[in-house]
Amino acid sequence: MNLSKRNNTRPDFTPLRPEIPHEKRPKIINQPERRSIILDGVNPRDLRELSLIYCCEQCSYFSHSLKKCAMGFRFEKHTRENQLRLYDLTGKMALCRSQEID
Numbered sequence: 001m002n003l004s005k006r007n008n009t010r011p012d013f014t015p016l017r018p019e020i021p022h023e024k025r026p027k028i029i030n031q032p033e034r035r036s037i038i039l040d041g042v043n044p045r046d047l048r049e050l051s052l053i054y055c056c057e058q059c060s061y062f063s064h065s066l067k068k069c070a071m072g073f074r075f076e077k078h079t080r081e082n083q084l085r086l087y088d089l090t091g092k093m094a095l096c097r098s099q100e101i102d
């Protein structure tokens, strides 16, 4: 059998949903603008016995004099005071994924 002369058996591409013009798309209401911050559970023993790095004051990007993150992030939820307060309430912390230590 000559494969190069085989009939094309693949169907033409048809989208699953017809494209709706932008102005006719339904408006999504009651959708939050931003998702809430991700909280990580921290084992109390780890917090007590290990020297965990969990706040901006321990981060290389934090300027203590300017009270500012060099990466441009909003740091208020990652400060030591707020982290410990959140941990007392929930057992979780808002660990920054960009935290850097020297």
Ligand code: SF4
Residues within 6 Å of the ligand: 055, 056, 059, 060, 061, 062, 068, 069, 070, 071, 072, 073, 074, 075, 078, 096, 097, 098, 099, 100
């Ligand atoms: S990178 Fe994250 S942990 Fe470091 S100062 Fe900025 S917000 Fe804080």
